[in-house]
Amino acid sequence: MHSSLQLCHTSHDANREAEGQDCPHTPSYLRPPVAGSALSDSGSEPSLPHSRSVEFDLPSPVSPTRPRSPWARFDPYDNTEDQDKEYVGFATLPNQVHRKSVKKGFDFTLMVAGESGLGKSTLVNSLFLTDLYKDRKLLNAEERITQTVEITKHTVDIEEKGVKLKLTIVDTPGFGDAVNNTECWKSVADYIDQQFEQYFRDESGLNRKNIQDNRVHCCLYFISPFGHGLRPLDVEFMKALHEKVNIVPILAKADTLTPTEVKKKKIKIREEIEQYGIKIYQFPDCDSDEDEEFKQQDLELKESIPFAVIGSNTVVEAKGKRVRGRLYPWGIVEVENSAHCDFVKLRNMLVRTHMQDLKDVTRETHYENYRAQCIQSMTRMVVKERNRNKLTRESGTDFPIPVVSGVTDSETEKLIREKDEEVRQVDHETESHEHHDHGHEHEPEHNSEPLEPSDHHANPETHLHQMVDEAL
Ligand code: GDP
Numbered sequence: 001m002h003s004s005l006q007l008c009h010t011s012h013d014a015n016r017e018a019e020g021q022d023c024p025h026t027p028s029y030l031r032p033p034v035a036g037s038a039l040s041d042s043g044s045e046p047s048l049p050h051s052r053s054v055e056f057d058l059p060s061p062v063s064p065t066r067p068r069s070p071w072a073r074f075d076p077y078d079n080t081e082d083q084d085k086e087y088v089g090f091a092t093l094p095n096q097v098h099r100k101s102v103k104k105g106f107d108f109t110l111m112v113a114g115e116s117g118l119g120k121s122t123l124v125n126s127l128f129l130t131d132l133y134k135d136r137k138l139l140n141a142e143e144r145i146t147q148t149v150e151i152t153k154h155t156v157d158i159e160e161k162g163v164k165l166k167l168t169i170v171d172t173p174g175f176g177d178a179v180n181n182t183e184c185w186k187s188v189a190d191y192i193d194q195q196f197e198q199y200f201r202d203e204s205g206l207n208r209k210n211i212q213d214n215r216v217h218c219c220l221y222f223i224s225p226f227g228h229g230l231r232p233l234d235v236e237f238m239k240a241l242h243e244k245v246n247i248v249p250i251l252a253k254a255d256t257l258t259p260t261e262v263k264k265k266k267i268k269i270r271e272e273i274e275q276y277g278i279k280i281y282q283f284p285d286c287d288s289d290e291d292e293e294f295k296q297q298d299l300e301l302k303e304s305i306p307f308a309v310i311g312s313n314t315v316v317e318a319k320g321k322r323v324r325g326r327l328y329p330w331g332i333v334e335v336e337n338s339a340h341c342d343f344v345k346l347r348n349m350l351v352r353t354h355m356q357d358l359k360d361v362t363r364e365t366h367y368e369n370y371r372a373q374c375i376q377s378m379t380r381m382v383v384k385e386r387n388r389n390k391l392t393r394e395s396g397t398d399f400p401i402p403v404v405s406g407v408t409d410s411e412t413e414k415l416i417r418e419k420d421e422e423v424r425q426v427d428h429e430t431e432s433h434e435h436h437d438h439g440h441e442h443e444p445e446h447n448s449e450p451l452e453p454s455d456h457h458a459n460p461e462t463h464l465h466q467m468v469d470e471a472l
Helices: 002-019 052-057 080-084 090-104 120-128 141-146 186-203 232-241 259-275 292-303 343-353 355-394 410-437 460-471
Strands: 106-113 152-160 163-171 218-223 247-251 315-318 321-328 331-334
Touching: 106 120, 106 186, 106 355, 120 163, 120 218, 120 343, 186 232, 186 355, 218 232, 232 247, 247 259, 247 343, 292 343, 315 331, 343 355
Parallel strands: 106 163, 106 218, 218 247
Antiparallel strands: 152 163, 315 321, 321 331
């Protein structure tokens, strides 16, 4: 087979050069037969003349008859060693996943929190090179005293090299602005829970296609550069939210501090985070077989916490180059200069290296925690309802009876009632279908005992019970 493949190469390369582009390969078993290159019956390779003239007389296996690989230059089989091997073709699986995800696009929800004036909006604009806060209305001192924490959401669709990202920025204006800031983190925590609740509802509903995922994947928490480490409000906020969202602490306006001050503040903040038992987002550990450079980068990233950042929406000229920076009478601070601040490290972490991990931790840890708690309350609720139903049946009252409020937390109750209603409705529809399908041959038996589930979709009425059983 070597000679024929060698031939294939010669002509393929010749074609490539002629066309001046990459001509993709397909696995050998998919290639159309090459004249004179088929194996003989005995399985031995056909002998081919080795003269140049014969080589070029044979039809090229990459010529028009050969299908073009859809993976073009990303074809994992497109290299010289693979030409004489037989392949099933599953090395293209990562490409298939890649293709599908690129087509679908990505989404990411980032929350920014911290007292106003710390440069949150400026940093977000600098991070994503957008102007997300065009319509922002700044309140005066008087208005701010009475203002409660508000949650605002901005969404932009950005595209880079054919990859689409739906970016949602959740801001918390008013946080820490009031005279009394007791529990001002509560509306932020409620917002995060509401997104989990919505997702839980959608996910356990009947139509699970095209669920809109608004769960918050990361929260950049801005710490003032002017205090001595963390303030009580910072501790309170992070402790209240650390089990709901990935918190990444940020040391704001780093240009107002000298390099030594930045270093000292970072150490102090890290110590306090540890001391107060705050669980910030943990970068995943490097595998032992990673190369040294990668391990070094990972270590630097971990030591950068809290990221000392500088934001700017203006472009200034520094050393003949136009850069994002802040112009002072004594010089220029450059946002993207890693000697000046950790902006690039933060952006790389958020976008280039850890975006998917932030989403995974949100789904696998924070959302799972929420879901488990929710199911636990539902379990208690359903067990109570089942017992009550049992009692009611014994006393001859019709099923079902309404849930008595105040038994468990009102949100869970609402959810249960909605699910029950949904289940009842589907049950009703299924029954009328059965009537229709069987031409009213049989009256359906009235059975108020919960049916044993066999399939979520086939028995939606028992979905809730099934979820409860699973939880048990
Ligand atoms: P937000 O209320 O937290 O969103 O803060 P803004 O982004 O509106 O910024 C408040 C003020 O701080 C504005 O005058 C910004 O120009 C300024 N600012 C933003 N980022 C920085 C920074 O990194 N360093 C300094 N010195 N000032 C900044």
